[in-house]
Amino acid sequence: MKRTIYYFAIFFTCFSYAQNTKTENILTLFDSNKDGVLNPYEALDVLLTLEKEKGKKLSIEALKKDLLTAKSEQQKEFKEEFQTMDTNKDGIVQFSEADEETLNFLALMDTNKDDAVTEEEMFNFDPEKAFLLDEKGIQAEVNAIFKDLGTDDSITLNDVPKEVQEQFVSMDQNKDGKLTKKELLVFMRANNTSAYFKVKGNVAYMNGVISSSTPARVLELLNKHPEVTTIEMGIVPGSIDDVSNLRASLYVHKAGLNTRLTPTSMIASGGTDFFLAGKKRTAPKGASIGVHSWGGTVDATKLSKDDEAHEKYLHYYRTINIPEDFYWYTLKAAPANGMHTMTNKEISKYNVQN
Numbered sequence: 001m002k003r004t005i006y007y008f009a010i011f012f013t014c015f016s017y018a019q020n021t022k023t024e025n026i027l028t029l030f031d032s033n034k035d036g037v038l039n040p041y042e043a044l045d046v047l048l049t050l051e052k053e054k055g056k057k058l059s060i061e062a063l064k065k066d067l068l069t070a071k072s073e074q075q076k077e078f079k080e081e082f083q084t085m086d087t088n089k090d091g092i093v094q095f096s097e098a099d100e101e102t103l104n105f106l107a108l109m110d111t112n113k114d115d116a117v118t119e120e121e122m123f124n125f126d127p128e129k130a131f132l133l134d135e136k137g138i139q140a141e142v143n144a145i146f147k148d149l150g151t152d153d154s155i156t157l158n159d160v161p162k163e164v165q166e167q168f169v170s171m172d173q174n175k176d177g178k179l180t181k182k183e184l185l186v187f188m189r190a191n192n193t194s195a196y197f198k199v200k201g202n203v204a205y206m207n208g209v210i211s212s213s214t215p216a217r218v219l220e221l222l223n224k225h226p227e228v229t230t231i232e233m234g235i236v237p238g239s240i241d242d243v244s245n246l247r248a249s250l251y252v253h254k255a256g257l258n259t260r261l262t263p264t265s266m267i268a269s270g271g272t273d274f275f276l277a278g279k280k281r282t283a284p285k286g287a288s289i290g291v292h293s294w295g296g297t298v299d300a301t302k303l304s305k306d307d308e309a310h311e312k313y314l315h316y317y318r319t320i321n322i323p324e325d326f327y328w329y330t331l332k333a334a335p336a337n338g339m340h341t342m343t344n345k346e347i348s349k350y351n352v353q354n
Contacts, residue, residue, distance in 0.1 A: 032244070033213040034126050041216035041223075048219075049247065082119050093117045127240045128211050133192045142184050155179040167339045170266045170288035187266065190235035197221050202229045210239035210270045215248040222255050230258040231278070232265075239270025242294065246316045249277035253320050261287035268292075268339055276322050276352065283353040288341050291329070295336025326350040 030043045085093045085102070095115045098106050108130040109117045133141060149155055157177050160168050171187040172179050195208035197217060204221055221228060231252065239245035252259070252274070259278025261267065267275050268290025275281060275289070283289060294300045294313075303309055305328075313327050329350065333340035347353055 032216065033128060033211065034124075035213075039216055041220040042213075044219050045215040045247070078123060079119075082122055091119070093122070128194060128213070131240050132194070132209070132211075133188075135189075138185065138188045138192055142181055142188055145184065146181060154181075163338065166334075166341055167290075170268070170290060170339070170341055173264050175286065187235060187237065191237045195236060197231070199225050199228060202227050204228045204231045205234060206231050206236060207234045209237060210241070210245045210248065210274060212241045212244045214239075214241075215244050215251060218248045218251045222251065228257065230260055232260050232262065233267050233271065233275055234262070234265055236267045236271030236274065237290075238268050239273075242270060243312070245270040245273060246312060249274045249316070250319065253277040253279070258282070261289075263287060266290075272352075273316070276317075277320055281352065281354050283347060289347065289352060290339040290341050292334035292339050293331040293336045299336065300331050301335070322351060
């Protein structure tokens with residue numbers, strides 16, 4: 001607790017400093033989910049990350065300097081990424097400059113719908129707003145899925161096209177071979193809500209998709225509820241921010257918390273990585289654990305094994321004592337737009353449950 005108070009004191013000192021610093025607006029560094037609100041646990045996440053990078057405890061004066069440097073480096077990295085995508089160097093990324101994978105992201109960033117993305121549009125892009133549907137959108141998506149499959153009642157899973165059958169099977173909560181609208185709605189709501197925790201006794205019940213706000217929520221859980229020893233994951237179908245997911249997962253691992261599933265739990269992708277952070281991991285029969293390759297502006301399967309893009313994932317697995325072979329297995333298990341549910345044999349082989 002003393003350590004947390006120390007960091008909060010540093011944050012509020014830097015908050016005052018930043019307000020009086022006209023040359024640089026460093027407060028945006030603390031707002032990791034870009035919601036315009038300065039959450040102290042988001043600040044704590046930023047401060048811990050900076051301390052880890054420096055390898056030492058930060059003084060207030062050193063932090064002032066580091067924040068300015070971090071802001072400058074962030075802007076530089078962003079400009080370099082933008083310029084890489086802007087192949088004709090006209091200061092705008094036209095849709096015609098992008099490959100099919102990148103085009104999907106550019107379309108979400110294109111707020112004025114002119115088939116091009118400016119630096120400002122890219123910088124202000126908020127993945128949570130772009131990827132997470134509201135209730136109206138969720139209802140429309142569920143209705144569209146049922147309409148596409150030619151049914152209004154329930155979906156018989158054996159009749160579903162094989163390329164999506166495995167994903168639908170994991171949503172079948174009562175394991176009766178049929179997927180109802182109610183079951184699909186439960187999954188879709190979790191898949192469109194930022195991950196949250198509800199504490200009861202020494203257990204924190206987790207549901208939702210992991211996002212940029214998750215590291216702060218984990219830190220809040222650790223500081224406000226030191227009695228919690230276990231995180232029980234219900235439906236955690238993935239993440240929309242891999243870097244935040246790995247950071248949040250490492251907080252869980254460092255705190256020595258256990259993770260567990262229930263027979264109706266459904267975790268996948270980043271949710272599986274988060275589960276692996278647990279000191280003791282319990283996955284009973286019936287729980288669904290999904291894995292796949294990662295994609296986005298780059299397809300992991302098209303990279304060489306020594307590409308540095310793999311390193312943050314390999315480092316994570318090494319840190320939490322999961323064999324590196326598990327990472328390479330996930331890349332082959334299913335494409336980025338698919339999902340493979342792990343078999344009992346695979347769960348045992350890769351030390352998923354210990």
